[in-house]
Amino acid sequence: MGHQFYPTKVGDYMTLEKTLLMIPGPVNVSPRVLRAMAKPVINHRSPEFGKRTLEINEMLKKVFKTNNDIIILTSSGTGGVEAALANTIKAGDKVLVCVNGAFGERARNIAEVYNADIIDVNADWGKAISSKDVKEKLTQDTKAVVMVYNETSTGVQNPIGEVGEIVKQTNTLFIVDAISGLGGHYVGVDEFGIDICVVGSQKCLAAPPGLAFVSISSKAWKVIELNKPRSLYFDLVRAKSFLQKDPPQTPFTPAVSTFYGLHEALKIVEEEGLENWIKRHEIIAKATREGIKAMGLELFADEKVASNTVTPIKYPAGINDKEFRKTMRTKYLVEVAGGQKQLSGKIFRIGHLGTVTSSDIISTLSAVEMAMNDFGIKIEPGVGLSAAQRVFRG
Amino acid sequence: MGHQFYPTKVGDYMTLEKTLLMIPGPVNVSPRVLRAMAKPVINHRSPEFGKRTLEINEMLKKVFKTNNDIIILTSSGTGGVEAALANTIKAGDKVLVCVNGAFGERARNIAEVYNADIIDVNADWGKAISSKDVKEKLTQDTKAVVMVYNETSTGVQNPIGEVGEIVKQTNTLFIVDAISGLGGHYVGVDEFGIDICVVGSQKCLAAPPGLAFVSISSKAWKVIELNKPRSLYFDLVRAKSFLQKDPPQTPFTPAVSTFYGLHEALKIVEEEGLENWIKRHEIIAKATREGIKAMGLELFADEKVASNTVTPIKYPAGINDKEFRKTMRTKYLVEVAGGQKQLSGKIFRIGHLGTVTSSDIISTLSAVEMAMNDFGIKIEPGVGLSAAQRVFRG
Numbered sequence: 043m044g045h046q047f048y049p050t051k052v053g054d055y056m057t058l059e060k061t062l063l064m065i066p067g068p069v070n071v072s073p074r075v076l077r078a079m080a081k082p083v084i085n086h087r088s089p090e091f092g093k094r095t096l097e098i099n100e101m102l103k104k105v106f107k108t109n110n111d112i113i114i115l116t117s118s119g120t121g122g123v124e125a126a127l128a129n130t131i132k133a134g135d136k137v138l139v140c141v142n143g144a145f146g147e148r149a150r151n152i153a154e155v156y157n158a159d160i161i162d163v164n165a166d167w168g169k170a171i172s173s174k175d176v177k178e179k180l181t182q183d184t185k186a187v188v189m190v191y192n193e194t195s196t197g198v199q200n201p202i203g204e205v206g207e208i209v210k211q212t213n214t215l216f217i218v219d220a221i222s223g224l225g226g227h228y229v230g231v232d233e234f235g236i237d238i239c240v241v242g243s244q245k246c247l248a249a250p251p252g253l254a255f256v257s258i259s260s261k262a263w264k265v266i267e268l269n270k271p272r273s274l275y276f277d278l279v280r281a282k283s284f285l286q287k288d289p290p291q292t293p294f295t296p297a298v299s300t301f302y303g304l305h306e307a308l309k310i311v312e313e314e315g316l317e318n319w320i321k322r323h324e325i326i327a328k329a330t331r332e333g334i335k336a337m338g339l340e341l342f343a344d345e346k347v348a349s350n351t352v353t354p355i356k357y358p359a360g361i362n363d364k365e366f367r368k369t370m371r372t373k374y375l376v377e378v379a380g381g382q383k384q385l386s387g388k389i390f391r392i393g394h395l396g397t398v399t400s401s402d403i404i405s406t407l408s409a410v411e412m413a414m415n416d417f418g419i420k421i422e423p424g425v426g427l428s429a430a431q432r433v434f435r436g
Numbered sequence: 437m438g439h440q441f442y443p444t445k446v447g448d449y450m451t452l453e454k455t456l457l458m459i460p461g462p463v464n465v466s467p468r469v470l471r472a473m474a475k476p477v478i479n480h481r482s483p484e485f486g487k488r489t490l491e492i493n494e495m496l497k498k499v500f501k502t503n504n505d506i507i508i509l510t511s512s513g514t515g516g517v518e519a520a521l522a523n524t525i526k527a528g529d530k531v532l533v534c535v536n537g538a539f540g541e542r543a544r545n546i547a548e549v550y551n552a553d554i555i556d557v558n559a560d561w562g563k564a565i566s567s568k569d570v571k572e573k574l575t576q577d578t579k580a581v582v583m584v585y586n587e588t589s590t591g592v593q594n595p596i597g598e599v600g601e602i603v604k605q606t607n608t609l610f611i612v613d614a615i616s617g618l619g620g621h622y623v624g625v626d627e628f629g630i631d632i633c634v635v636g637s638q639k640c641l642a643a644p645p646g647l648a649f650v651s652i653s654s655k656a657w658k659v660i661e662l663n664k665p666r667s668l669y670f671d672l673v674r675a676k677s678f679l680q681k682d683p684p685q686t687p688f689t690p691a692v693s694t695f696y697g698l699h700e701a702l703k704i705v706e707e708e709g710l711e712n713w714i715k716r717h718e719i720i721a722k723a724t725r726e727g728i729k730a731m732g733l734e735l736f737a738d739e740k741v742a743s744n745t746v747t748p749i750k751y752p753a754g755i756n757d758k759e760f761r762k763t764m765r766t767k768y769l770v771e772v773a774g775g776q777k778q779l780s781g782k783i784f785r786i787g788h789l790g791t792v793t794s795s796d797i798i799s800t801l802s803a804v805e806m807a808m809n810d811f812g813i814k815i816e817p818g819v820g821l822s823a824a825q826r827v828f829r830g
Contacts, residue, residue, distance in 0.1 A: 058478055068477045076474040079693060081645050083465040083508055084452055085771055116646050117511055118688035123668045128667075152668045153648060214543025245691060251693030252478050252510050253647050273522075273667060274546045275515045294512035295638060297691055298462055377479055 047240045061371065065351040065379040066194045066222055066393035068251045069243035071303070075249060078306035084105045086296055092289025093307060099285075099345075101308040102111050105247065105316060106224065106239060108231035115254045119221035119242030122254030124152050125276035126217045126238040129266045133142065133157035135185040138214075140164075140171040144195035146358050148247065149188050149219055151294045158185075166384065167196045167353075168346040173204035180208065183233070185265075186215040186428040190259050192223025195382040197343040197354040197391065197401050199227065208237030215262050221245055221254075225311070226351035237247050237262040246331040246351060248396030249307035252300040301411035310397065323350040326394045326403055333407040335399065336429030337421045342389045353397035354381070354383060355410075356388065363387045371418055374409035375395075400434045455765065456801050459773040460616055460746040460787035462638035462645045466698070469643060472700035473693045473724045478713040480690055486683025488699060493679075494791055495702040496649055499641065499710060500618065500633060501817075502625035503720070504651045507675045510691045513615035513636030516648030518546050519670035520580070520611045521631040523660045526553035528643045532608075534558075534594065537587035538776040543613055547582065550666060558806040561590045561779065562748075564741040567598035574602065579659075580609040580631075581780040586617025587775040591737040591785065593621065597628050604629030612726075614757050620717040620745035620789050631656040637694065640745060642719065642790030643701035646694040658762050661775045694742075704791065717744040720788045720797055723827035727801040730823035732809070737784045745789035748775070749784065757781045763810055768803035 063070045085092055096115070102112050115121055127149075131137060137158040139150045144167040153160050161179050166172045176187060187209050191202050202218055209216040215237040219231055224239070225246025231239045237259040244251035258266070258278060271277040275294065284293045311319050327350040331341055334355050342354035357363065363380050367390060371377045381389040392406055407426040415419050440609050457464045477541060478485055489508070498505045509515055521543075525531060531552040534546045536559035547554050555573050559565045570581060581603050585596050596612055603610040614623055618633070619640025621802040625633045631653040638645035652660070652672060666670040669688065676685045705713050721744040725735055728749055736748035751757065765771045775783040786800055803818040808815050 058484060059476055061478075062475070063479060065479050067691060068480060068498060071477040071693075073474075073685060076693075078477070079473050080467075080470040080528050082453055083462045083638070084455075085457060085773075086645070088461060088771070107586070117515070118690070120688040121511070124667065124669045130646060140669075148668070155665060155668050155671075186606070198531040235546060236522070242689070243694075249688045251480070251690070252694060266624075273518065275511060277520045277549075277671075285488050292513040295462060295636070295645045296512070297510075297644070298638075299465075299470075299644040300646060300691060300694065300696070331764070381480075386511070 049330060061375045061377055062402055062405055063377050064392050064394065064402065066391060066395065067242065067376060069248050069393065069396035071248060071250050073312060074305045074310065079250065079303040081302050084346065084403070085299045086298055087289065087291045088106065089289045091298065092291055093145070094301060095115070095290050098301060098305050102255055105308070105311065106228065106231045106257050107233065109432070110257045110259045111282060113256045113258065113278055113285070114292070114296070115256065115276065117254050118251065119219070119240060119254050120148060121276065122240035122242070122256045123219050124238055125256055125274070125278060125411045127152050127156050127269055128264065128273040128276050129269060129278045130186055130215055130217070130238070131156050131158050132269060134159055136161060136183050137185050138163060138179055138187045140176065140189040140200065142169060142171055142196065142198065142200070143190065143193035145190045145193055147383070149190060153188065155192065168198060169198045170198050170344065173208060176205050177208050180212065180214060184214045186217050188394060189215045189219070191218050191220040191229065191351050192227065192351055194222045194352055195385065197349040199223065199347045199349055204231070204235065206236055207232035215265060220349055222395065225331055226320065228320055231257055245305055245394045247307055247311060249304040250300050252297045253304060266366045283313050283353065305433055323395060325433060326398055326400065327351070327353060328404055329430040330392055330407070332396055332433050333403070333426035333430035337411060338425040352391050352393050354389045354391045357390065358419050363390065364398050366390065366413060366417060370409050374412060376406050376409040378406070383385045392407045403430055455769045455771055456799055457771050458786050458788065458796065459771060460785060460789065461636065463642050463787065463790035465642060465644050465737055466704060466791055467700070469697045469700045469705065472786055473644065475696050478693045479767065480692055480801070481685045482810050483681065483683045485692065486685055487656050488695060492695060492699050492702065495706065498701070499705060500625045501623065501627065501649050502652045504625065504755055505676060507650045507652065507679070508569070509648045509650065509670065510646065510685070512645065513613070514542060516634035516636070516650045517543055517613050518667070519650055519672060520634055521546050521550050522667040522670050522671045523663060523665055524552050524580055524611070524632070525552050525654065526663060530554055530555060530575070531538070532557060532570065532578050532581045533571055534561060534570065535585040536565055536592065536702050537561050537584065537589055538589035539613060540776070543582050543584060551613070554688040562592060562737050564592050564738065565594045568717045570599050571602050573603040574606065574608060577610045580611050580667050582611045582798065583613070585612050585614040585623065586621065586743050588616045588746055589779065591746045593617065593741045596623070600628035600630055607766055609659060610701060612762065614742055617737070617743070618747055620714065625651055637698055638787045641701055641705060643698040644694050646691045647698060656705050660753065663724040663726055696767070697824055718787060719827060720792055721747060721773045723794070723797055723824040724786055725787055726827050727820035727824035729803060733747060746785050746787050748783045748785045751784065752813050755813070757780065758786065760784065760807060762813060763807045764803050768806055770800050770803040772800070
């Protein structure tokens with residue numbers, strides 16, 4: 043079964059420093075970003091921190107391709123989605139929610155908690171939502187359309203460009219969970235007509251987890267400002283008013299160190315350039331898919347709408363998910379994710395987002411080949427690697 | 437006017453590294469804690485992170501003096517207070533809210549957002565809430581009593597021990613915002629009968645900001661489990677169910693790096709010992725008050741109920757708050773806080789919590805003496821320092 047390098051003990055952080063984190067977020071955070079977080083924690087209402095906050099805000103606007111306001115919340119991405127709904131939806135409001143995976147379901151859960159009158163638009167898991175279905179179910183009194191852009195659970199991109207085109211001609215708000223998509227795909231928030239766009243720090247932008255970014259269009263502000271907020275912590279009007287103070291600040295104490303990390307992570311994006319950053323994700327995703335197919339394994343998602351940031355792979359019959367991923371992790375030091383909800387045990391997912399390189403993908407595919415071999419699936423050594431390399435060579 | 441050391445430019449982080457942060461949170465974070473945060477970001481659903489989470493949980497229980505469950509939220513302390521109310525209160529429920537400062541007002545705001553039927557118990561800012569007033573207004577159908585323990589805006593401790601004694605004999609829940617108090621004062625969560633106790637990471641425990649801790653008694657769980665949660669992000673039942681998984685985890689991606697920092701910060705508390713940790717806060721608070729009084733300045737809060745973690749001081753007539761604090765910060769490299777809401781411009785506040793030492797207080801008091809002198813208030817050099825030192829000598 044080959045020599046085992048670095049036998050892992052659970053809780054052994056030394057080994058973890060040699061382990062590739064290839065899950066769809068959080069992602070490997072650059073040492074530069076980790077070092078930035080070691081700056082002293084300062085007063086969150088000081089001019090220095092206000093200046094830093096504004097800088098981050100401007101950097102985020104470039105990444106979002108928007109002139110809209112951006113609010114930074116100390117929460118996970120889900121907190122950002124909750125903020126979007128808590129500020130726009132009144133009990134009984136008609137909300138069209140698109141569901142084709144676990145994160146669509148989560149958005150629907152939030153709409154339920156806020157007592158929305160939910161109109162469902164579904165697609166099979168692994169397929170994209172049809173913009174035609176959205177158009178058909180959209181009515182004059184639909185308050186909002188909620189769509190997950192990059193469905194992390196299935197590796198599918200939903201058609202936010204097409205849906206944005208439809209919704210922008212109405213009074214309905216277009217709310218997009220782009221948590222794991224923006225930065226790995228081209229998302230033009232203003233161009234697509236996204237009224238509220240939510241992104242998480244620990245995904246394509248490769249910052250540490252703990253922050254959510256919420257962009258808000260003037261069309262959305264008009265709705266929000268007339269509403270009574272249904273959460274204090276997620277009150278966007280309050281957040282905006284604090285951002286406009288001198289110095290700019292947040293209503294409640296923010297995760298100061300994570301802001302430092304985010305600032306450095308965004309500088310790294312700027313250095314590569316957003317266009318190159320996205321292009322890298324695209325190439326790496328394609329290399330991953332070609333590598334997997336060359337091994338004779340089956341992709342889960344419809345390739346026409348495949349995500350640039352996560353690739354789910356169907357398990358060949360007879361492979362136990364937990365055992366396989368344990369082998370990947372402890373023997374080959376590559377951590378991949380399992381399936382969620384109804385896909386649990388049926389697929390594994392390779393996350394390839396953030397500062398991911400061709401070396402990371404080659405290492406990951408090699409670990410998949412060897413682990414599959416350990417489980418009795420015959421794969422010619424290196425067949426996936428050469429296929430991936432062909433993509434990298436262009 | 438004396439020689440100016442280290443002339444500060446706004447945004448100059450080198451100078452900030454020489455600046456004492458003496459605000460009531462966030463606090464100076466130990467370099468040990470900052471270094472701990474530089475560990476690689478790992479999978480938040482891995483056994484390693486689960487193990488770390490459980491360790492933190494057990495360490496927090498010791499600090500809270502509780503056997504109750506503790507949920508860690510990626511949010512500010514205010515998010516923790518919102519979680520407490522969002523899970524226990526239905527619209528129209530009678531909630532007794534104690535207000536004698538800005539954080540009491542904030543708790544009241546949250547109760548309003550959740551449409552509680554609010555019964556007010558007030559006290560003048562600078563005075564403590566009377567437990568007798570709580571007892572008088574408490575009725576059989578009061579769902580919860582909400583009290584801020586350490587009112588950071590006024591430097592006053594409220595009588596949570598007495599109120600706990602009253603409430604524990606009823607069906608009412610006792611919800612305490614101990615965000616800036618626990619760790620700097622003795623708070624026996626179980627002994628006092630606190631059903632939900634909320635604490636923030638960036639206060640007495642000297643971890644970086646971004647996490648809130650919420651302890652929940654079995655009496656509170658009984659109420660919570662019958663309720664429909666009014667927030668998904670703050671759904672405590674969901675959080676508990678994820679903590680019970682193997683490996684233990686959070687429903688949504690937590691601030692992984694901040695967890696590392698918190699773990700190290702709690703180790704530091706254990707090394708000094710909680711009892712010594714609290715005793716240090718008590719001595720330092722007393723030294724601060726004696727130093728201030730010896731300068732001829734006036735304390736804002738009733739000394740009988742003075743906080744161990746923050747000391748508000750009335751400005752002598754004619755001193756401009758912004759100018760004074762700017763001098764403190766740029767000339768003497770000590771950052772203190774201003775007043776909040778109705779106290780803005782009238783007081784300044786020295787925060788002395790976390791890993792604060794006698795040197796920190798001596799430096800701060802010296803800066804106050806010199807800055808006051810700059811503004812024409814005659815204070816004999818060192819008069820406050822010698823008074824403080826007398827307290828330290830015991």
